[in-house]
Amino acid sequence: MKRKTLTQYLVEQQRAEQALEPEVRLLIEVVSRACKTISHAVSKGALGGVLGSLESENVQGEVQKKLDVMSNEVLLEANEWGGHLAAMASEEMETIHLIPNRYPKGEFLLLFDPLDGSSNIDVNVSIGTIFSVLRAPSEVSGREVTEQDFLQKGTTQVCAGYAVYGPQTMLILTIGRGVVGFTLDREMGSWILTHDNMTIPEDTKEFAINMSNMRHWAPPMRRYIDECLAGKTGPRGKDFNMRWIASMVADVHRLLVRGGVFMYPWDAREPGKPGKLRLMYEANPMSMLVEQAGGAATDGHQRILDIQPTALHQRVGVVLGSKNEVERVTKYHHEG
Ligand SMILES: O=P(O)(O)OC[C@H]1O[C@](O)(COP(=O)(O)O)[C@@H](O)[C@@H]1O
Ligand SMILES: [Mg+2]
């Protein structure tokens, strides 16, 4: 059986289903090409001179890795001239990146975490790129896009996805009609549709959380994990398994393939911050994918996609994955 390429899938969606605007199709193609370039650099590792850190810090005060900066540049460069975007925003840039005047402008906004899982780069563990596409508000025609234009709820995302650079390089995508996965065929240089309907089972026996933060969690979070750890003889009546890769892309990819619940909750290390992960270019795109796959995503209190952003680099607590587990964690937070 001949498998579909990403281009064939997108053209089909555009033609037969009227589910995809031509500009969004082209935009996805450009992002996917940039991810191929990043994947190539990742696979070269030390041979390509991409390992290690720079002297610089990003806006979040995190030391930048060479690959963080390189991936950011690849995405900016690839998307600048396509004519589909009004502006871009990235984890690695303090403020938004306007499309230079020498290029045509479009009506979409692209947000990305160019390299997710930075702490795993040098140790050869799966990392990725996360992206989200919004429509620029209609009033922007005739004026410059501002940061405010990006501050839209996750429910307004036009599409979202990620590339995971692991044993295989894959691109996982939603255009609001389920979740599909493509595997990079390196010889052909093509993304091939290999996972045509990714779904997350409602129940699971696997959780992902950084347990080293346990003493800092809020009581509802501790309650949930304590109950999981109690296993068969505890209140849940079953044994749980735990995984923590420390690359959100790889952890979310696992639960899109076999279910599970992923959590990076608020903790008391920095009580003023709602969480570690970023709403606009980590939590929102992943929440759209998870919901489209039949799962759920909350910040422990409310649906992530319903949160009204107030800042580009806003952080958020994250609980996402198998629906019944996410609902349980959220219920424990409501009970206090
Ligand atoms: O090291 P920790 O605290 O467990 O954090 C791991 C989390 O941090 C992140 O690496 C943050 O992403 P960046 O690498 O893009 O900053 C997530 O991918 C991951 O879930
Ligand atoms: Mg990240």
Ligand SMILES: [Mg+2]
């Ligand atoms: Mg990153």
